[in-house]
Amino acid sequence: MAQLDSKIPSGPLADKWRKHKTEIKLVNPANKRKYEIIVVGAGLAGSSAAATLAELGYRVKNFVFHDSPRRAHSIAAQGGINAAKNYQNDGDSVYRLFYDTIKGGDYRSREANVHRLAEVSVNIIDQCVAQGVPFAREYGGLLANRSFGGAQVSRTFYARGQTGQQLLLGAYSALSRMVGAGAVELHTQSEMLDLVIVGGQAKGIIARDLVTGAITSHAADAVVLATGGYGNVFNLSTYARGSNATAIWRAYKRGACFANPCYTQIHPTCIPVSGDYQSKLTLMSESLRNDGRIWVPKKKEDAKKDPNSIPEADRDYYLERMYPSFGNLAPRDIASRAAKRVCDEGRGAGASGLGVYLDFSDAIKRLGEAAVRERYGNLFDIYHEITAESGYQTPMRIYPAVHYTMGGLWVDYNLMSNVPGLFVLGEANFSDHGANRLGASALMQGLGDGYFVIPYTIGDYLAGQKPGSRPSTDSADFKAAEAGIRGMTNRFLDIKGKQPVSHFHKRLGKVMWDGCGMARTKATLEKALREIPPLREEFWASVLVPGSADTLNQSLEQAGRVADFLELGELLCLDALTREESCGGHFREEHQYPDGECKRDDEKFAHVAAWEFQGKDKAPLRNTEPLNYEFVKMSVRNYK
Amino acid sequence: MVAENTTKNLSITLRVWRQAGPNQPGKFVDYQSKDLNPNMSFLEMLDVVNDELTLKGEEPIAFAHDCREGICGTCSATINGKAHGPGKGVATCQVYMRAFRDGDVITVEPFRAAAFPIIKDLIVDRSAFDKIQQAGGFITARTGSAPDANALPVPKGDADLAMDAAACIGCGACVAACKNASAMLFVAAKVSHFGLLPQGQAERDRRVLAMVSTMDALGFGNCTNQYECSAACPKLITHDFIARLNRDYLGATIRHAFKPEPAGADGGT
Incomplete structure (x- = not known):
């Protein structure tokens, strides 16, 4: 059984991080260069961590499967990043950001982690501005803000609809500086395929060069995973096609606990599915809900009509009706389920009936089209490219889609997993968003972890490792892991079955969406759990992976990722089945209030479920870490 | 369902550049693709063709892609002679089959440039861009050393123009x-x-000199003011910025030539 010590510092909430920083061990500057750290991933968390650790003097190796660190999917985040700057003088504070995030997460995150996140949020904005991130500004030259879901203050900083891009390019520029200075060794188009454990500690990785096919070992004093979320287990999602869970899943199979896999986020505002050829779903930023109004027809028979022909009196602005104080800015899980409910009632828009209107006509009347274009122009352009319709003239149609995963590898307060030496940052870990993430918080967490947490906490671990004690890649553990990966690669190629990898991914995605999507029941989950193992067996018996192992082979890359999703999907459903309550993004239909809101069971489930791998064909072990709320009272979320 | 206004399916001939690896001979190969939904993206069409090739026992077409929403900059194909294909201000992943007609022959090639060697089929090596960025594409701001974000006001016009330039993918x-x-x-x-x-002023001269000399060293050609670049740019970045670059470069070169570097200027980095 894994030892899950959260290592949360004692003392008052607001003092924990400050106190912890003064108590953890330091590595002296001359010794830092003797330590080598592997950072896998180069999104916001990975690139900010790699750059900052290198600035501190550590030797850093950064591995990315993309052809450049700038391609990581953080780049696609549109709306913004939260920070408790209170520049708007509207009553914001570190405590309010903390409280909103805890409440938004439906009381399933750790108080101490979330408070730290709110504290460092202000430093993130300072850091990004210093790097030249071109945030939106007022005419006086100071920074502008807007509002996001789950908050009643304007604390979101943004760069048009491309905030993630600009923040990532900021972190990428810092990383590039350190690569240019020789302090970071960059391995692009290199995919981590295994974690190497030596003497119970994470001491390296096995990577495949995606261009040459070479499989190589890399040793380090510590390994940092910042490899993003696992939403592509659903196949269709707002994730990039390449986003995958392979790094964290293989770390799980090496002993790292996987926490709360069932906490997945369905984003309410995405462009609806159009056909079975579809490869991805495109997000329309939540920021649109600042000025756009969401509605469906009141009457079923109006659902197929031209929306502009439906009079005001026949429209149901259901979020404004059900949640008057938050209105269209209700949190994501609530807004998504409300959309599902009105569509299930037969009032959904469009041919499939799976869509709701996002209407800007009032905003255009109030502000003028030019102002709307300035705020959201690129989002309207995206909508137009995909649908060939103009959101300025007709209400856009949107529907919820898989967008983010709150679950991930279990980490303690230092962001270290239960495997010593293995650190996990950003979306890949589980720690800060509980059962539901609020908008504009993912960017905050990624950069907070990378710029301001790991640079301190990794020292506490490294100080206990003798400089120069890093194992050689010639050691037996590396050789065995490398051989295992070679064997797996050859096995994919040798099956020579009848179906391309994509067929399995699509089928898995459908099982997951039907069984474990926006609403889950015991029956749907049990059905999914019956369907996944045979699908996995079929995959290993009849997948067709063309080409060879010693060249660029995208089918082979995809085969490994889908093989992992076929395992992870099962754990996700098992976690959802075991968690007999509803909370945030995890909605069990059996557990709801009469008005359809989530009904938590704090008696039985106020804990983190951290699953531990027990071996192939053995049931995983469910460890728990109790969530002790010392400062906030767990209550029913109310956005009405 | 987004497809309500365009419904007729189309069949096309895809003429694709196939090249097994770097420095290997390549050639165009024709593939027929039938009954395509016009609301399919160009890359989704390639997915369909690739699954068909796989089932036939052939190697699928290697193509670069990731976010499929026009922001990561991974996708790169020259379609019918145009970088990123038909359509203004879009990347390859944002090209939809409705841009083509039934019966069209569509030619697809990799981005061709000496500084972007072909890796396989439609995938090229663009690491030269990373190297240019590493030479000076940053503002040195060590983590933790930043002043308050509002300590330095930036005129909105400058910030907006900087954002226009920063939109590059x-x-x-x-x-x-x-x-x-x-x-x-x-x-x-x-x-x-x-x-x-204002944050970028301290390193302004050094940055432009380093980035331009790295660009030259990596085998990129010179600008002869044809502006094909801004016409093909998926983010419609204007070539006016090239004039600004030239001005910066000239100024920095003159200042560099006549202003002696202080002793030990590089001693502290």
């Missing part, structure tokens, strides 16, 4: 579209983004 279409395979628009965008902001 690093895809390399500007290089592919240019008859000289020049990277001037890419470099100009980065130099302008930082140069327009």
Whole structure:
């Protein structure tokens, strides 16, 4: 059984991080260069961590499967990043950001982690501005803000609809500086395929060069995973096609606990599915809900009509009706389920009936089209490219889609997993968003972890490792892991079955969406759990992976990722089945209030479920870490 | 369902550049693709063709892609002679089959430039862009040393213009579209983004000199003011930034030639 010590510092909430920083061990500057750290991933968390650790003097190796660190999917985040700057003088504070995030997460995150996140949020904005991130500004030259879901203050900083891009390019520029200075060794188009454990500690990785096919070992004093979320287990999602869970899943199979896999986020505002050829779903930023109004027809028979022909009196602005104080800015899980409910009632828009209107006509009347274009122009352009319709003239149609995963590898307060030496940052870990993430918080967490947490906490671990004690890649553990990966690669190629990898991914995605999507029941989950193992067996018996192992082979890359999703999907459903309550993004239909809101069971489930791998064909072990709320009272979320 | 206004399916001939690896001979190969939904994206069409090839026992077409929403800059194909294909201000992943007609022959090639060697089929190596960025495409701001974000007001016009330049996705279409395979628009965008902001002034000269000399060393061509780059740019970044780059470069060169470096200027980095 894994030892899950959260290592949360004692003392008052607001003092924990400050106190912890003064108590953890330091590595002296001359010794830092003797330590080598592997950072896998180069999104916001990975690139900010790699750059900052290198600035501190550590030797850093950064591995990315993309052809450049700038391609990581953080780049696609549109709306913004939260920070408790209170520049708007509207009553914001570190405590309010903390409280909103805890409440938004439906009381399933750790108080101490979330408070730290709110504290460092202000430093993130300072850091990004210093790097030249071109945030939106007022005419006086100071920074502008807007509002996001789950908050009643304007604390979101943004760069048009491309905030993630600009923040990532900021972190990428810092990383590039350190690569240019020789302090970071960059391995692009290199995919981590295994974690190497030596003497119970994470001491390296096995990577495949995606261009040459070479499989190589890399040793380090510590390994940092910042490899993003696992939403592509659903196949269709707002994730990039390449986003995958392979790094964290293989770390799980090496002993790292996987926490709360069932906490997945369905984003309410995405462009609806159009056909079975579809490869991805495109997000329309939540920021649109600042000025756009969401509605469906009141009457079923109006659902197929031209929306502009439906009079005001026949429209149901259901979020404004059900949640008057938050209105269209209700949190994501609530807004998504409300959309599902009105569509299930037969009032959904469009041919499939799976869509709701996002209407800007009032905003255009109030502000003028030019102002709307300035705020959201690129989002309207995206909508137009995909649908060939103009959101300025007709209400856009949107529907919820898989967008983010709150679950991930279990980490303690230092962001270290239960495997010593293995650190996990950003979306890949589980720690800060509980059962539901609020908008504009993912960017905050990624950069907070990378710029301001790991640079301190990794020292506490490294100080206990003798400089120069890093194992050689010639050691037996590396050789065995490398051989295992070679064997797996050859096995994919040798099956020579009848179906391309994509067929399995699509089928898995459908099982997951039907069984474990926006609403889950015991029956749907049990059905999914019956369907996944045979699908996995079929995959290993009849997948067709063309080409060879010693060249660029995208089918082979995809085969490994889908093989992992076929395992992870099962754990996700098992976690959802075991968690007999509803909370945030995890909605069990059996557990709801009469008005359809989530009904938590704090008696039985106020804990983190951290699953531990027990071996192939053995049931995983469910460890728990109790969530002790010392400062906030767990209550029913109310956005009405 | 987004497809309600266009319904007729189409069949096309795909003429694709196939090349097994770097420095190997390549050639165009024709593939027929039938009954395509016009609301399918160009890359989704390639997915369908690739599944068909796989089932036939052939190797699928290697193509670069990731976010499929026009922001990561991974996708890169020259479609019918145009970098990122038909359509203004879009990347390859944002091209939809409704842009083509039933019976069309569609030619697909990799981005071609000496500085972007082909890796396989439609995938090229654009690491030269990373190297240019590493040479000077940054503002040195050690983590933790930043002053309060509102301590330094930036006029809205400057911030907006910097954002226009910063919108570059690093895809390399500007290089592919240019008859000289020049990277001037890419470099100009980065130099302008930082140069327009007060934070970027300290390293302004050093940045432009380092980025331009690295660009030259990596085998990109010169600019002869044809502006194919900005026409192909998926983010419509204007070639006006190239004028700004030239101005910055000239100024920095003169200052560099006549202003002696202080002793030990590089001693502290």
